[in-house]
Amino acid sequence: MKNGHVPTNDKFIIMNSKERIAKALSISTDTKVFEMGQGVADMTPAVFGKCFPGRKAAIVADIHTWPILGERLYGLFRDAGIETDYYVIDKEVFHADWKYVEMTDHIVEGDYAAAKAVEDAENHVEAEPEKLFREPSDAYDVLVSVGSGVINDLCKLASYHHGQSYVSVATAASVDGYSSFGASITYGGAKQTFNCPAPVAIVADIDVIAAAPKEMTAAGYADLAAKIPAGAEWMIADFVGAEPIVPDAWHILQDHIDDFLADPDGVAAGDPKAIADVFEGLTLSGFAMQAARSSRPASCCDHLFSHILDMSGHRFNGQLQSHGYQVAIGTLAMCAVFDELFKLDIESMDVDACVAAWPSLESEQKRALELFKDMSTPELGYDSITSKYEDARKVRADLNRLVAVWPEFKEKLQGQMYSFAKMQDMLRRAGAPYKPEHIGVTNAQLRDMFPVVQLMRYRYNLLDLAKRGCFYDDVVDPLFASGGAFEI
Numbered sequence: 092m093k094n095g096h097v098p099t100n101d102k103f104i105i106m107n108s109k110e111r112i113a114k115a116l117s118i119s120t121d122t123k124v125f126e127m128g129q130g131v132a133d134m135t136p137a138v139f140g141k142c143f144p145g146r147k148a149a150i151v152a153d154i155h156t157w158p159i160l161g162e163r164l165y166g167l168f169r170d171a172g173i174e175t176d177y178y179v180i181d182k183e184v185f186h187a188d189w190k191y192v193e194m195t196d197h198i199v200e201g202d203y204a205a206a207k208a209v210e211d212a213e214n215h216v217e218a219e220p221e222k223l224f225r226e227p228s229d230a231y232d233v234l235v236s237v238g239s240g241v242i243n244d245l246c247k248l249a250s251y252h253h254g255q256s257y258v259s260v261a262t263a264a265s266v267d268g269y270s271s272f273g274a275s276i277t278y279g280g281a282k283q284t285f286n287c288p289a290p291v292a293i294v295a296d297i298d299v300i301a302a303a304p305k306e307m308t309a310a311g312y313a314d315l316a317a318k319i320p321a322g323a324e325w326m327i328a329d330f331v332g333a334e335p336i337v338p339d340a341w342h343i344l345q346d347h348i349d350d351f352l353a354d355p356d357g358v359a360a361g362d363p364k365a366i367a368d369v370f371e372g373l374t375l376s377g378f379a380m381q382a383a384r385s386s387r388p389a390s391c392c393d394h395l396f397s398h399i400l401d402m403s404g405h406r407f408n409g410q411l412q413s414h415g416y417q418v419a420i421g422t423l424a425m426c427a428v429f430d431e432l433f434k435l436d437i438e439s440m441d442v443d444a445c446v447a448a449w450p451s452l453e454s455e456q457k458r459a460l461e462l463f464k465d466m467s468t469p470e471l472g473y474d475s476i477t478s479k480y481e482d483a484r485k486v487r488a489d490l491n492r493l494v495a496v497w498p499e500f501k502e503k504l505q506g507q508m509y510s511f512a513k514m515q516d517m518l519r520r521a522g523a524p525y526k527p528e529h530i531g532v533t534n535a536q537l538r539d540m541f542p543v544v545q546l547m548r549y550r551y552n553l554l555d556l557a558k559r560g561c562f563y564d565d566v567v568d569p570l571f572a573s574g575g576a577f578e579i
């Protein structure tokens with residue numbers, strides 16, 4: 092159990108899955124029903140009827156999820172007397188591109204011909220996001236998303252555009268996005284998170300999820316493993332007062348995360364219990380995000396490596412790499428950075444020298460513009476550093492406090508973190524990538540991502556602290572030196 096430096100809250104301790112889920116639902120703001128277990132897909136019409144009495148359903152699936160579950164659900168809905176339609180996205184592979192949001196908007200409105208036209212459009216002109224909002228109406232269909240990350244995000248955002256919610260039926264334990272606030276969609280050439288509420292109901296049939304392709308579950312395991320360094324970076328942001336820990340959001344996930352990650356061999360073997368644990372962990376991290384109204388509980392630098400790869404359209408053997416696969420490498424990178432941090436003699440830090448070396452905002456802005464100049468969003472680093480830059484007085488105060496409490500704070504961070512060696516072993520056993528080369532990234536490319544990672548988000552991270560304390564090179568360079576985690 093990880094308590095960080097958050098006061099232990101008795102009500103979260105010794106809970107079984109049912110109690111955990113009940114507690115999680117009590118703090119989640121959007122999701123009111125979460126059914127997880129073997130065979131629970133059959134409950135979907137009842138869940139729909141309870142959440143949306145009298146409304147017409149529209150099942151959204153793709154050519155993979157329709158035969159494994161969508162078609163069966165369609166029959167069950169009709170047997171239950173619910174007026175139901177369905178739309179199957181006719182693509183072997185598709186990504187979270189904006190045009191599919193517009194396609195899904197048409198499905199909500201029952202205009203399947205328009206949906207199909209957008210789906211098949213070669214050179215679709217993207218509509219402006221603000222223009223897609225409609226007044227709520229009972230005349231719209233309520234979506235039943237049957238799939239994993241992309242289909243769920245499309246249904247989440249299209250439902251929001253129409254002022255209503257939807258039911259998410261999961262087909263793989265591949266991402267934490269089922270229950271998260273927001274949808275991650277590529278718009279204008281860049282991956283962006285659009286605010287939108289999580290589904291009112293999630294149905295996770297472990298029989299279906301355990302039969303999903305192994306690499307999808309491995310990706311979900313890695314996305315869950317990212318909550319280890321993400322939690323430690325939240326502790327750091329809390330320490331400097333940038334983003335205080337939200338106790339409910341912290342405890343609901345972090346108190347149990349070691350258990351959820353405990354059986355990587357079972358995950359690889361398709362064991363239903365191990366996979367249910369991963370799914371529950373991912374879902375609870377979504378609830379944590381709902382409670383915090385932010386992705387802070389679930390991601391920090393570990394995810395930013397993935398965002399860089401998304402923005403550059405990175406492919407390996409011609410294939411885009413899944414979110415979880417990319418996050419696996421970011422997670423490993425941050426475990427290695429924390430390993431180096433724990434070796435440092437922070438108590439001997441020369442705070443005066445660090446404050447004297449602290450750059451001006453102007454020079455940081457210049458560095459950011461130079462770093463991002465060839466990227467699809469050249470002003471991203473500039474905006475982030477402008478938002479999170481702090482003056483020398485604040486830097487001095489934070490460093491003085493860090494030095495004063497380091498032994499205690501270090502112990503808490505160590506209680507949260509896994510070493511690089513441990514994390515690498517767990518990812519390997521789960522069948523996830525455990526070296527950058529497994530997703531087609533060289534160690535040198537990983538090294539070059541670090542300065543971008545530090546500056547690409549307004550969010551305070553470990554690398555920001557390292558810059559302030561003049562130990563950035565001490566925690567990053569050894570990773571790529573002889574004998575380092577990512578030796579070049």
Ligand SMILES: [Zn+2]
Nearest residue numbers: 267314414418
């Ligand atoms: Zn993620």
